[in-house]
Amino acid sequence: MKPFAPSVSADLGASRRRTSGYAAYAFAIMFSINFLNYMDRYVFTGASPIIGQELGLGLDQLGYIASAFLIVYSLGTLPFGIWADRTRRKNVVALCVAIWSLATAFTALASNFIALFLSRMVLGVGEAGYYPAGTALLSDYYSRKKRARIMSRWGAGTLIGLMVGFILGGFIAGLGKGSWRLAFLISGVPGLVLALLAWRLREPRRNEADEQEEMEEEQVGEQQELKEGRASSDPVRAHLKSVISVLVYLLGGFIVGGTVCSLVLKNWEVILVFSAIGLVLVGAIALLAIGGLLLVRRWQARIIQAQETDAEVGEPEIKPLAGAALTTSSSPADDGQRPSFSWRRLGQDFSSLLRIRSLVVLTLVQTFAFYAQGASVTFLPVYLHQKDALGLTVGQAATLSGVVVVIAGIAGMIIGGYLADILNTFHPGARILVCGIGFLLCAPSFALAVTVHSTTAFMIFFFITAMLILLYNGPCTAAIQDTVPSALRASAVALALLLAHLLGDAFAPSLIGVLAQHFDPTHGGHFAHDLAGQDLRLALLVTCVPMLVLAGLVGIVGARWMKSDVAAAQRADALAQVQRSGAAMA
Structure with a gap:
């Protein structure tokens, strides 16, 4: 047996390198597409003040255009998600990238409200x-x-x-009359190249990564498992690297954000304030993290004893979700495709998904949060440009909108992913819990951001707001994938997005535009530089803050159900794997 072990280890190592290498390549393509997805979506937002002036559009019409995209986007996710669960997902990705890239390029030809409205609808498709x-x-x-x-x-x-x-739309739109059209051409054409690369990707088998990881763990053997168990037995040591990463990203985000804001505003006091706040937050989080991990170490023996007791008693039997793994079979090409479409199976699938309590909780959380996100991001450049708000130029408004949201958002996303993975070791519902806590803390920060009259104060509070409001991204997406059988993952995402966008941000821009016009005591008489001024501040305050509070409370309360939902999904996948093995042997 001894001569055989190194061979298994060598083969296993080579297999891991090949798999991880191709996964990294696929991730690079998907990351690039995701980048282009949002660049094409928000180039219009960055240029919206100039587009509104040239085409004579008011805030209500800009809101209707944004809602047109969101409504079509919401309604389209469900049929595309169902299709993706029954065919090669890479082909769906390639087709969709090609459609939205052409729609973005053709937006450059729009000359009135109707043309913009229709082009944004096609972008949503x-x-x-x-x-x-x-x-x-x-x-x-x-x-x-x-x-x-x-x-x-x-x-x-x-x-x-x-x-x-934001920056591309605002900068190019500010070059001269009609120059905003060039921004749509620049952002639309590269998507056709990425569509081709996506089409040539290898389609992985459903649940391939989880099954491969289980097989590798079995092949490693008891000796390796014991070694890994000793290495990870100390929770402080196991998670210290992740805690350090969280602190580095947090402090780095504040320093970079403060530097960029200082350059744009030409005020070097901003970076000092940003850095000071970053250091205070890093110190507070470091103390809390170290104290918490040390406390967990003290409780470790009690936790292990409880786990051993659970193992002896046995887990309660969890029935696989009806219509999920039971209806799963491989295609002749063995690529994990699902059977052909039928209304009966579709009803079973959605009935199964709606019985997953964690999925319902995550959908509600995203519904409330999407309203606040959609409303604030859509009107942020206009808000900064308005004289009664901060009175920045179009270029400054677009640049600060994009840079602050991105730097703070990236830090928030990465921190959220690390926090969810760290806390998931100790709390089975940590991923949903991180989402809820982030939104709840975001509410007062958002309220402060839209009530202050200082540019520096706004940037600080909005930076914190953007960081907290995007903590949810990775944990929420991962939680949906964890709690749903692999055969229904695309359908689950589609259903959650349909409900969350349709009930959340689809009508948020229109509602904010109407409310802003209603709250404006002068009806656009003197507030803005070049655009009819409405009271965006009050419209954002009275709607977005309550939505964030609701999102936080639902997430915190609903985290309790994730453990049982993950167990049910794992059992459904295990049953599907057994059925595939039996079919292959037959």
């Missing part, structure tokens, strides 16, 4: 199918243990795209 199919595809390249961090890093592409879209 293309982007609707990417996220459900892309999430499910990426989840089968990476195992459950790495999923939250991978999803957080993938989500960072959305923020970089948002920043570039």
